[in-house]
Amino acid sequence: MPELPEIETFKRYLDHTSLRQKIREVTITRQRILKDVSLRQLAGALKNHSFRGTERHGKYLAVDVGNGKQMVLHFGMTGCLHYVDQDDPDSPYARMIVTFANGHRLDYANKRMLGRVRLVDDFDDLVDELELGPDALEIGADEFDERLRPHGGAIKSTLMNQSLVAGLGNTYTDEILFQARIHPATPVDALSAPERKRIYRMMRKVLRKAIDVQGEPDRMPRSYLVPHRHDGAPCPRGNGIVHRTRVAGRSAYYCPVCQPRPGRKR
Amino acid sequence: MPELPEIETFKRYLDHTSLRQKIREVTITRQRILKDVSLRQLAGALKNHSFRGTERHGKYLAVDVGNGKQMVLHFGMTGCLHYVDQDDPDSPYARMIVTFANGHRLDYANKRMLGRVRLVDDFDDLVDELELGPDALEIGADEFDERLRPHGGAIKSTLMNQSLVAGLGNTYTDEILFQARIHPATPVDALSAPERKRIYRMMRKVLRKAIDVQGEPDRMPRSYLVPHRHDGAPCPRGNGIVHRTRVAGRSAYYCPVCQPRPGRKR
Structure with a gap:
């Protein structure tokens, strides 16, 4: 998509x-x-x-x-x-x-x-x-935080919800959460303020980089998840193996070492 | 793909x-x-x-x-x-x-x-x-049967194996098995001769129809699975709900009513 x-x-x-x-x-x-x-x-x-x-x-x-x-x-x-x-x-x-x-x-x-x-x-x-939220590259840090916090459910599907913030889909939400080192199934209300802030910063970083390379997965930096976005690929940080799971009905790719399930020690 | x-x-x-x-x-x-x-x-x-x-x-x-x-x-x-x-x-x-x-x-x-x-x-x-098998539209019924029979594993992944027959991927193997009313995880050695024959006939029928419509899912007949190839869609024959499963690491869509698991009563 x-x-x-x-x-x-x-x-x-x-x-x-x-x-x-x-x-x-x-x-x-x-x-x-x-x-x-x-x-x-x-x-x-x-x-x-x-x-x-x-x-x-x-x-x-x-x-x-x-x-x-x-x-x-x-x-x-x-x-x-x-x-x-x-x-x-x-x-x-x-x-x-x-x-x-x-x-x-x-x-x-x-x-x-x-x-x-x-x-x-x-x-x-x-x-x-269409009840679209603000564009993901236009929204400010404070507004993002205000809009994100009251949302229920897992962070991955919340970020894909176009009424929170418009523009993110399956691939880039995986990348943003990998960069932020947050497990895709983490409930939004279990996120700390610094974690939410990190998600915002990574959202901007990932989108800008992806625009630079015209959305070509292969031209993303090697330290990114997108070029390794398949089951069993090596974690780009060398920390393990990329896993595939389902979050609210959608595929999510993540590194279980970099992105431990909430509640586990980081 | x-x-x-x-x-x-x-x-x-x-x-x-x-x-x-x-x-x-x-x-x-x-x-x-x-x-x-x-x-x-x-x-x-x-x-x-x-x-x-x-x-x-x-x-x-x-x-x-x-x-x-x-x-x-x-x-x-x-x-x-x-x-x-x-x-x-x-x-x-x-x-x-x-x-x-x-x-x-x-x-x-x-x-x-x-x-x-x-x-x-x-x-x-x-x-x-590249060890490609015969092209899926060129292979004859007898050769198809001879090549298929000795293969191990599930019928879906076997059909996708390019060394058996070349040209089939995830989408059209689902359609062929839906048309043939065979569950995608059926082991090849559990297929009867008439079932293998039916798969061959449906392979030709599905591929020819798909070429007619230039591979556009939306222009496939309504009685086909492809336009309904998502979790929870109605079975095109009105028999139930399309399910999604994994067969040998790949997504497979099928109707559990039309395509019962082998061993269950049809």
């Missing part, structure tokens, strides 16, 4: 390729990709306008069309953007195709069809409607 | 876009994507030649360069091909870029860096070296 760093990568790619080109046509190859908007409404809002700029909140990317409308992209498990020549065949799994007057297209590809395209008047309203 | 139907989709895309164009340049953005070949060797073999045709065996795609060499692509977990204008920015996660004299490029994208690019004299020799 693309998380905050991958969406930020798509944002920069779109900024770099597709701004300020007159839009000639919008094609949808699979109706189900549209959420709360018809093709007619979407095409009507985009045609003869251009993308003016982009904004990201958590895993959502809003593209300003400059006429009071924003197109909002969610990428599901396998979404991607491809800027190609208009005469070229559709990218594999292209669901929405925006053709520009400059002879190019932007293909929104989404193999597993779990992403969605919306059209809204106000991105902030959508963020409210 | 792309399996046989997805690789067949990439094969047809490459055939459709990239044959018979003079190759001007080959660029590698991440050295680690190359396996047993240097960039110099690869570029030397491709430059000024053209792709003549393609061949698929299991999850491997061979591209004939017409000078006695074949470039072999493996796609790992997240590979894809994109045919784009040469002046356009690199596709996100492009690892190998083949530039044609016709003003286009073929980008081989691979986010997680688990795919590989090779150069070989003879694809069949590579197939032997």
Whole structure:
């Protein structure tokens, strides 16, 4: 699942390729990709306008069309953007195709069809409607602490809860907790204030590093968990073997030595 | 993980876009994507030649360069091909870029860096070296039965063993066993001859259907497991709830009613 760093990568790619080109046509190859908007409404809002700029909140990317409308992209498990020549065949799994007057297209590809395209008047309203918390890179330390503390349940699933903080998924929550040396199943109310603070600091560190490497696991530092995120891999700190467990129905990878279960001696 | 139907989709895309164009340049953005070949060797073999045709065996795609060499692509977990204008920015996660004299490029994208690019004299020799069994769509019923029978272990992991039959992965083995109404953990030696025959027939049926829909889970028939392949989804036959289990370290989805554990009454 693309998380905050991958969406930020798509944002920069779109900024770099597709701004300020007159839009000639919008094609949808699979109706189900549209959420709360018809093709007619979407095409009507985009045609003869251009993308003016982009904004990201958590895993959502809003593209300003400059006429009071924003197109909002969610990428599901396998979404991607491809800027190609208009005469070229559709990218594999292209669901929405925006053709520009400059002879190019932007293909929104989404193999597993779990992403969605919306059209809204106000991105902030959508963020409210979806009950997204503050973006994980925008939230301040104090607000993070205030929002985290009252949450019940395990820290891993709490961090993945988009209404607490928006943008974290399965992979980066594992990394943040590895960096913070906290077991993923630790109940939030068992965390000390310094531990919560450490989680906040590591969240920022991990996300910034992941954006630097465009969300490519393989380019993350060797001291990170992500490149070793499989059962039986060596702990990047040399402390043991990476284990896989389930926390609230999701896979979690961790090092039992670096991240002991709460209550055990650290 | 792309399996046989997805690789067949990439094969047809490459055939459709990239044959018979003079190759001007080959660029590698991440050295680690190359396996047993240097960039110099690869570029030397491709430059000024053209792709003549393609061949698929299991999850491997061979591209004939017409000078006695074949470039072999493996796609790992997240590979894809994109045919784009040469002046356009690199596709996100492009690892190998083949530039044609016709003003286009073929980008081989691979986010997680688990795919590989090779150069070989003879694809069949590579197939032997990798100990791949016959392609899952080429193998005959009798040979399949002969090869399957002596295998130990659970049917699911046996079908995923590329040396028995090449091309099946986690998703399609679940579908084949759902269609055949066989529990994924059934030991191969507990299967009857009619059950083995049924698995063979369902393997062909499932793969052909998946190729028809270009490996898009969402376009598979509603009576298939793939669109319901998550814990707690309703059984597509209305017989219960889809369960998730682990067979030899891999996730397996199945319906406990349609696919009872061996030994239990059906």
